[in-house]
Amino acid sequence: MHDDLDPLKQKLNIDITKFFTLLFEYKKSSSDINHICQGYLNLSNIFQIQLNDHEITPDDMLRIDDNTNGATFSMVYQNFQKHYYERYSTNMNKLVSYFGKSFELIQFLDSVSASDIDNLREAVNDSDDTLMNTKATLDLVMLKTFLEKIRCEIKKSKQETSSNFVLDRLVDCFESAVKLDQDKSKELILTSPLDNNQTLVPLHSHDKHPEYLIYAGIVFTVLTRFYLYEFGKREWHRKAPTNLVNLALRSRLQELNQQIVIINQILVDDVNHGISSDFANSVLETINGIKIQNIKHLAELIDQISNNEDDCYIRFGIENKKFIVISCKRAKESEARILKQNSIAQPRSKHLR
Template sequence: MKFLFTLVFISITLVAQENIKDSIVKIYTVAKIPNYNIPWNSKLRQASGSGSIINGNRILTNAHVVANETFIEVKRYGATKRYEAEVEFISHQVDLAILKVKDESFFKGTKSLELGSLPKIQQKITVYGFPMGGNALSVTTGVVSRVEHTRYVHSGELFLAIQIDAAINPGSSGGPAISDDKIVGVVMQQIKKSQNIGYLVPAEIIKHFLQDIQDGKCDGFAHLGLATQKMENKALRTLYKMPNELSGVKVMDISQKSPSYKFLKDGDILLSIDGHNIENDGSVEFMPEQFTSLIYYVDKKQVGESVELEILRDAKITKADVKLSNTADDDLLVDTLEHDTMPRYFIFGGYVFTPLTRNLLIHSRSNLLKLREAAGKWATPQKDEAVILLRVLADESNRGDHKFSLWMIDELNGKKFKDFREFKKMIEESKDRFIVLKNEDGVEVAIDRDKARSVESKILRRYSIKSSASE
């Protein structure tokens, strides 16, 4: 009888696995890859990834699988025909995307996979996908090693992630991680040169994304717009009149554009968030005896909702309800990593100008301190974007400036500017004979306005550039 039960159990398990396999999709993409060092250039790249069919005849995958795409095709497990697809919704923040297949017959006979809950440590999971090294579906098993906030490579932002020890490789991205026949995560990234250390976007984040797009647009994940310091040092706690029984973190910097700016000030101690105690190291308990970043309780809210903060100020405890209306890009001077867009640039007399982006910092591998410092600053109502002189296209008219590159610009003819658009407009509308650019150290670049305009078409032809500015 026991033997019969075992056979029945194995049979049920195999059937369940086959049903899951029928819902796994291979994704083929052609993408236009920008060149941030030469912003008028790009290249095409073909790649593949994985996905799964979920409710509503939709395919769930990673944003990085379909980022910058120009053409997408999908193929079901056990089939050979490819179907054209398109991105319906995408969140580069949390590396998730929803694809829509143009021919609905693609879904005939399929069953959508359901979303599960946050798995526990050492819980067994099975990962499905189409990694490099073959064309057939790959199925690997492992356990959950950690659940904590991790930096998502695709956006550079911190979000909750699941670390697993199941083998994953390029091409597995976007595939589902299954436990108890439900999706508990989507394969996202791995640590190179490591032994089976991979990361999943948790079902909790996926559910937030799916709820967000119900109104037809993706608002993203909210951002508090503040920096904090741990309060583990006894002297520091005494300085801020913090009793031993309390724990929390000190507010040390706030974005002027953040809604938090109206309620908080430097030196405030954040004691709790939405009723959850904040530890002295900035962590909160999100599962029994498991801790992660306090922003966990911000990430649970949709943009437009509010979060309650308990604050210690001048030895008195107060509370504030902060409406979460901003994302990180609203608060930062240099936005998070951008995708699905070509770099912006403007050429004037061979001088190439562009906004400072994190993509440029990565692609140029720049170690220039001023650029790195700018990437860590908040935006303000007066300064929403940093502008740099990317390079100088050599010509007799700009002799002496050919070595300028990745040079931060702070003033134009003695005036500040808010962003790249305003900077470009100031040059185009200037009536002065010289355009004088200046950095905070006092170094100046002077451009003869009339001469720069007269040589523009010649320089563009010489360097095979079609336009003096991006679209």
């Protein structure tokens, strides 16, 4: 660009030459500059920070148009270069530009949990890459992870000092987050074995056999994504029972080995006479008032109650304050009969026996 102006230097004074140089630079990169300016403004909004204390702000740059006079343009642009464009690294400005041109996406990702990104993809197109392919999903997850790292760096920075959190400190947090990403040899220390953002309804369980337990003809199983797929691989979120869909999309793991145990169906027999088939696809919450943690816990409680008490009854607490009461004695007497009538080899899956 400077070479292009050489023929004019002899005919124009130095101030005019400098002005045209600035103007050409701005026109050449105006789109990127506007994205960077908008990005800095958006950063101050999403992370609640103060921009650097300068007379010239990114707002002033965004107000430049064809009606801006030369003196104003020259002053605003040079100050922007000094306090923003040249103050921070090229990579930082490039990163900031994404906050300018993709802010709605970034706001959305910042507002949801990490696992919601995978849930969103599966809820929208259920493994059909037409709407969102695997690479796009991974990109979203990586961006979400980066935003979480920035949040952690900001929190740590605010704890270290009581001074106002300004742009310079935010840039330091960004650079720390980037460094963590780039440092592949850095050992990650997990403070907890449980990810609180992990979905309670497993997204993938290809390597696991279905878990089930039959008691008095009531078939209990674990709610998984594959269970929901039985209602329609691509349309389960519309065809499966609403209560189960909501659990699949919104529930988060609170405890290790936690599962949602549901009633799959009722195998009709005298022992469960009067129990409506409407209980199918209902969530089991308690057994004799004890909250169920997982299907193994259910099996242990049934064994404990039925083996240690004479003429006992088990009260199954179902969602929406419903319940089923079963006689332990009659349940034992009916087991072989129910299995034979329904051609079922075992009353429980292997690891529950």
